[in-house]
Amino acid sequence: MPDSVSDPAPEPEVLADGAAPSPRRVAPFVVAAIAVVIAGLFWILIGANTSESDTADSPLLGRPAPVVKTTTLDGQPFDLQRRKGSWVVLNFFNSTCVPCVQEHGELAKFAQEQSQLGDGAEFYTVVWDDNRGAVEKFFADNGGSWPVLTDDDASISVAFGVAKVPETWVIDPYGVVVYRLISGTTDDQLTRLITQAKAGS
Amino acid sequence: MSRPTTRALNASLKRWPGWLLLVAVVVVALAIGATRSSGPMTDGDRIDSIAQRLACPTCDGESVYESQASAARGIKQQIKRFVEEGTSTDGQIIQYIQTQFGTKTLLVPNASGFDALVWALPAFALVVSIAGLTVAFRRWKLASDTVPTDDDRAMVAAALALEGELEQADGS
Amino acid sequence: MYAVQLAAGINGTLGRSVLLIGLVCATFGALATVYGIRTNDERLLRSTRRYAWGVAAAGVGAFLVMERALIQRDWSLKYVQQVGSADTPFLFNVTAIWSALEGSILLWLVVLVGYTAVIAHRFRRRLSDPLVAWALVVMFVVCMFFFVLTLGPADAFTAGALGVTSGPGPNPLLQNHILVLFHPPILYLGYVGMTVPFAFAIAALITGRVGERWLSETRRFALFAWGFLTVGIILGGWWSYEVLGWSGVWGWDPVENASLLPWLTGTAYIHSVLVQERRGMLRVWNLTLLVSTFALTILGTFLTRSGVIKSVHAFSNGSIGPYLLGFFGLIMVVSLGLIAWRGDRLRSPGAIDSPLSREGAFLANNVLFTVFAFVVLLGTVFPLIVEALQNRTIKVGAPYFERLSIPFGITLLFLMAVAPVLPWRKASAELLRDRLFWPAWGGALAIIVPLVFGAHGLAPLLAFGLGGFAAGAALRQLVLATRRQGWRGLVGRANGGMIVHIGVIVVAVALVASTSYTHSSRLILEIGKPATYGGHTFELVEVQSFTTARSNGIKAPIRIDGGKAYAPAITKFTNFGTNIPTPSVRSGVLNDIYLTLESGAKAGATSAPVKVFIKPLIIWLWIGGALMVFGTLLSAFPGRRRRLPTQPTSAPVPLDDDPDPDNPDGPDNDTTRETVDA
DSSP: OOOTTTSOOOOOHHHHHHHTTOOOOOHHHHHHHHHHHHHHHHHHHHHOOSSOOOOOOOTTTTSBOOOOEEEBTTSOEEEGGGGTTSOEEEEEEOTTOHHHHHHHHHHHHHHHHHHHSTTOOEEEEEEOSOOHHHHHHHHHHHOOOSOEEOOTTSHHHHHHTOOSSOEEEEEOTTSBEEEEEESOOOHHHHHHHHHHHHHHO | OOHHHHHHHHHHHTSHHHHHHHHHHHHHHHHHHHHSOOOOOOHHHHHHHHHHTBBOTTSSSOBTTTOOSHHHHHHHHHHHHHHHHTOSOHHHHHHHHHHHHOGGGBSSOOSSGGGGHHHHHHHHHHHHHHHHHHHHHHHHHHHHTSOOOHHHHHHHHHHHHHHHHHHHHHHO | OHHHHHHHHHHHHHHHHHHHHHHHHHHHHHHHHHHHHHHTOHHHHHHHHHHHHHHHHHHHHHHHHHHHHHHHTOTTBHHHHHHOOTTSOHHHHHHGGGSSHHHHHHHHHHHHHHHHHHHHHHTGGGTTSHHHHHHHHHHHHHHHHHHHHHHTTTOTTOBOOTTOOOOOOSOGGGSSOTHHHHHHHHHHHHHHHTHHHHHHHHHHHHHTOOSSHHHHHHHHHHHHHHHHHHHHHHHHHHHHHHHTSSOOSOOOOHHHHHHHHHHHHHHHHHHHHHHHHHHSOOHHHHHHHHHHHHHHHHHHHHHHHSSSSOOTTOOOOOSHHHHHHHHHHHHHHHHHHHHHHTHHHHOOOOOOOOSSSHHHHHHHHHHHHHHHHHHHHHHHHHHHHHHHHHOOOOOOOHHHHHHHHHHHHHHHHHHHHHGGGOOSSOOOHHHHHHHTHHHHHHHHHHHHHHHHTTOOOHHHHHHHHHHHHHHHHHHHHHHHHHHHHGGGGGOSHHHHHHHHHHHHHHHHHHHHHHHHSOEEEEEEEEBTBOEEETTEEEEEOOOEEEEOSSEEEEEOOEEETTSOEEOOEEEEETTTOOEEEEOEEEOOSSEEEEEEEOTTOOTTOSEEEEEEEEEETTHHHHHHHHHHHHHHHHHHSOOSSOOOTTOOOOOOOOOTTOSSTTOOOOSSOTTOOOOOOO
């Protein structure tokens, strides 16, 4: 096809530049700057993590536990302040959450063992966005006789910053938060942590 | 009204008194609008506006306001309690939630430390591009005084040659 | 059982083979075209059309096979197990194809091969022209990449686990509104359509024919793609409004940003390309915009489909990320390399004389749009930057983008008001004073009227005022054009463009009004006791439960102002278990009443918690969107006399019959009588 322009015969650019009294060219610098920015973006994207990791960090660790004043499922009043003097383990729970259901056996074992010790930890479940009927049915079906704390207005879970269940918190006899365990835990882990903490304190 | 009269009227309206009147009207109207109170903010509006500034900690990209997730509902209830108590400012409430759940609940990045870059870079980009435009206009001004080069003439000739061809192609 | 397995095998095998054929066709098409260009073999080049047909047939075929599998409920395919369900209604079963990653890549592919075939057909007589041939090569290469995706990391035809005979169906949010049928394909028509101008840009760079001609060849493709992208984005907002239940249309979610980014650079392009057509300038810049637009579609897809950024819209993350990122890198290297290589030819003759000219306004427009695109991109990837450099998790959400988009929006509205009255080359103060007078009063009116209605706040009123100003400028041009040419005055790029502007203004005003003046309240409604809020009465009729094959839930019909009852609901799809609130909306010219049922409602109860939103002017978002489409269509038609891209131009001179003597008609107008610079 006859085309006067399609066949690129590179002409020396110097001619054009020499003819026109144009200032120094900035384009190469602009292109270089853009290339650097894109390369940086590329480097960051290559290294980007595709999985979000939850952290067990909490500003509450090493500080007095927030106020927990509520009632149990049976209607008993509960106040964390009054539990000072003994180790307290709070487990946030929802009957539809799979890891919660999975760790239930371990928790039952842990609660059982601790209740047999003289200075064992007190174990409580905190209901996390679930209705009472479902929770009662779950405990009836799966066992577990420790007190279950209601949290209908989500004040406890927000105070502890619980975004996902299960989560387990350990509070020492002075009412200070010592551990936060995210996702499932085991009897062994809990027992070990509490023994360590006791030895340390 | 005959056409010349309309034209004359139109032209006379457009002189500076017309523009002055326009500026006055706009300034007054904007002043009225800007100072007019938006009515008392209800607790509900306040809860919503705070919730819109917080990210749901368990969701992907939704705010506490939009999300129906348990954690988001819990946070909404907490905001409601604070608002109804009426002793905390919006900033304090947001600070509280941020402390409990971490910085990932903040939808608006902090304007301090490294995060301030997200605010500074847009301003920087705007300044750079305006500076670039200014430089470009200055160079164009310099260039426009020159006569066409041979190169330019060749470009024009080539373009004109293409023209016929394009028409041919369009007609086909 | 055996028969089912066999049929399944058929769909899987068929789909894969068709895709393989497509890959082969695309590869051979690319190779043959390159070979044909190298050897100047015209016959070979003419035959490349066949490869394009092959590619198109394969892409469409694979899509149809997947639809067939979905309709047949072919459980042997993993994808059907993932998004299919025995009791999904026909419509949502058909749309289920784009409800997850693999199928959405198939949709992308089908649109892409469609465009490839359209190019091959549209330019069938000029396939031996190196420019067209290279453009086809680029299309073939992009097709190859997507065929590789569908055969590798996004394989929709993988065999699923044996013995599965049911699936959950598509995400509940993707099966309760008809817009699911329209939004994704239309959005993709725009998103993927940006490949065409990109292909021609690369072809122009390779052939060295960086003159204006390739622009006119792709102008309509660019406009077409831009129009569909616009509609797609607006439909997305509509879907979000009708389905998600938080009463918003735009959440600045990463996926939404990914669709906005190419729209912003594309909008910049369709403006600055006019400068190139008229004045032969800004060549590098326009190429850069086209390349960025296409690159941003790939980058956006990478960001939202690879799992690096979390989003409500994101699909499950597969291994597609590295492929998309690699492709993005390839595009950047090739394009930047070509632009650098062709730098000498891209140097454009001529100069922009004055900032106060049509060209100057387009440049300002371009600066605003690109900086805005930069801001949106920065906000979207900033969490990744922080995580990479400081290993912290942060979020950048809607309030950030909203805060930063206000100044951009306001300035753009101002430009929309001034730019249409500016002539090319240079404008004088007298001319501006004269042409802007009535549009400016339009702006004043647009402040006063809402003020009378009780509007408040500086920013919204300023936006209304500038909107009125801009609408005045657009109307002025339309009036002048129609006075002279009758209805033909509405056709053509400049005047159709003004209708698009009016659509944009309508959308902008509606957005500002609906975000600034929404009222909402949570009401506990009781049966038989009408409650009043925002000047309307709400009466709960009953709280009833309902069950369908797929879902159960409760709904609460609420009578508004004693008239028709609107029933917001909470639906639980049996296969998913999450509660999906479904809003119910009474649309009106001035106000929408948006009702959602809050959690805590119980069937059979005598009261129900309901959230009521009163949102002004929402309907105008959709009307403005429709206007934009209409205007885009009008601008795609040429005016009476088609301007040749290379024709020298100048500012128009006054016309004798012009009602405004010193006010010649709106400048860039395909059909304007103009004198030619000697």
